[in-house]
Amino acid sequence: MDLSQQLHSLASDVGNDYAMSAPEDASRLIGKARRGRMVWTSGVGAVAAAGAATLAFGGPAVAAALSGGDAQLAPAGPASESASTSAEPSVTPSPSPEPSASPSPSPSATTAGAGVIDLSGGVTGGDDDDSYDDDHSEGVENHSEDSEDD
Amino acid sequence: MSTWAKVMESVVRERRPALVGYAYLMTGSRNEAEDLVQDAIVRTFARGRAKTSVVQAEAYIKRAIANEAINRARHRLVVEQRKPLVATPHSAPGHEHMVSAQADLETALEVLSPRERAVTVLKYVDDLTIASIAAILKLNDGTVKRYLANAAVKLREQLGDDAVNLTERDTVPVTLTESRP
Numbered sequence: 001m002d003l004s005q006q007l008h009s010l011a012s013d014v015g016n017d018y019a020m021s022a023p024e025d026a027s028r029l030i031g032k033a034r035r036g037r038m039v040w041t042s043g044v045g046a047v048a049a050a051g052a053a054t055l056a057f058g059g060p061a062v063a064a065a066l067s068g069g070d071a072q073l074a075p076a077g078p079a080s081e082s083a084s085t086s087a088e089p090s091v092t093p094s095p096s097p098e099p100s101a102s103p104s105p106s107p108s109a110t111t112a113g114a115g116v117i118d119l120s121g122g123v124t125g126g127d128d129d130d131s132y133d134d135d136h137s138e139g140v141e142n143h144s145e146d147s148e149d150d
Numbered sequence: 151m152s153t154w155a156k157v158m159e160s161v162v163r164e165r166r167p168a169l170v171g172y173a174y175l176m177t178g179s180r181n182e183a184e185d186l187v188q189d190a191i192v193r194t195f196a197r198g199r200a201k202t203s204v205v206q207a208e209a210y211i212k213r214a215i216a217n218e219a220i221n222r223a224r225h226r227l228v229v230e231q232r233k234p235l236v237a238t239p240h241s242a243p244g245h246e247h248m249v250s251a252q253a254d255l256e257t258a259l260e261v262l263s264p265r266e267r268a269v270t271v272l273k274y275v276d277d278l279t280i281a282s283i284a285a286i287l288k289l290n291d292g293t294v295k296r297y298l299a300n301a302a303v304k305l306r307e308q309l310g311d312d313a314v315n316l317t318e319r320d321t322v323p324v325t326l327t328e329s330r331p
Contacts (some may be wrong), residue, residue, distance in 0.1 A: 003305065004274040005256050005316050007175055011275065013252065014180065026162040029192055030155050036156075036196025109165030 153202055159196045160204050161211070169211060175271045178260055186222070190214040206331035212276070213286050214282070216268050220287070223264030258308030266301040269294055 001009070151159075166187060173190075175184035194210045194273035196203065216217045259267055265287070284294045302314045 001251075002312075003270075003309075004277070005273065006251070007275050010252050010255055011168070011171030011175050013171070014183070015167035015169075015172040018180070019167035022167060026159050029162055029188065030158055030195075032192045033158060033195040034155070036192065040197045065260065091272040 154195055154209055157201050157204055158191065161191060163208050165208055168217045169208070169215070171213050172212060172271070172275065173215050173219065173261070174322045175270060175275060176215060176268060177223070177257065178267075182222070184220055186215055187211070190218060216272060216286055220268050223267075227264075254309060258305050261308060262301050263297075266287075266304070268298045269299045270305070273298060 165252070169187045169191075170180075172188045174180060178181050182206045194207060194214055200222060201210060202273050238276045259270075262270060268287060271282050272278045272286065280291050280298075281293050283289075287294070289297075305314045
């Protein structure tokens with residue numbers, strides 16, 4: 001009997017032995033998972049709401065960058081400011097660095113939808129376990145699903 | 151009851167014993183295996199995308215078990231190192247326990263480090279490729295090969311040469327059929 005068969009046999013024996021006295025606690029475990037799921041989805045929901053608020057009030061550059069438009073994040077930084085002051089030191093600064101990237105109200109609504117996915121993915125992507133490679137947008141949906149179940 | 155809860159109930163009722171056996175290979179302790187499986191099941195269903203099938207959920211749970219077993223073993227090593235030397239010794243197993251082949255295998259597995267043990271189980275039980283094992287444990291392919299080779303050497307010492315065959319070796323046996331006069 002080779003190693004693979006021996007390992008399978010050992011695991012099977014332990015599993016069968018455990019099955020003899022396995023506790024009937026499925027409902028308790030489901031309850032624990034449900035509570036954890038509510039915490040997890042509410043966390044993702046908060047991040048999604050924050051992302052939507054950022055897109056709604058945080059300025060067109062962020063919205064355009066998240067929507068994958070031609071706006072660039074780099075010009076918003078200090079480098080662009082120093083470049084503009086060296087080129088035109090006496091000119092008053094314009095309020096919007098990217099006038100062409102400022103979306104109209106209706107496009108900003110569509111970019112908010114895409115931005116929610118990106119933002120929540122970025123925040124919860126710090127999870128240390130790859131086995132939970134999630135579609136985080138579904139977490140928002142699951143929140144309503146869970147609340148219905150409860 | 152939502153879909154994920156139904157799947158979870160099926161996993162707990164139908165697959166839990168097999169998962170405990172699997173976790174036992176990783177940990178070497180029945181109690182820890184049970185605890186590990188319970189945690190892995192709850193964590194798998196408490197976070198992330200809702201699992202819609204038992205097979206899919208079991209794959210996630212096994213990955214969680216492998217990673218968590220390594221984390222716990224490493225944590226235990228740190229705790230053991232910090233324990234005073236007067237800690238209670240391990241009880242010696244009885245003679246009747248040692249005569250069975252399974253006991254030999256369990257003893258041999260105890261010699262392996264946590265990662266060597268994990269890659270051995272993933273390779274010989276789950277029949278995964280080197281690349282798949284590396285992805286699950288977040289290691290390089292070469293590192294996985296090294297762990298497997300080290301584990302094979304240790305297992306051969308414990309179980310004999312015939313017990314472990316390294317099918318993942320890249321070498322090809324060559325036989326000379328003609329000899330020069």
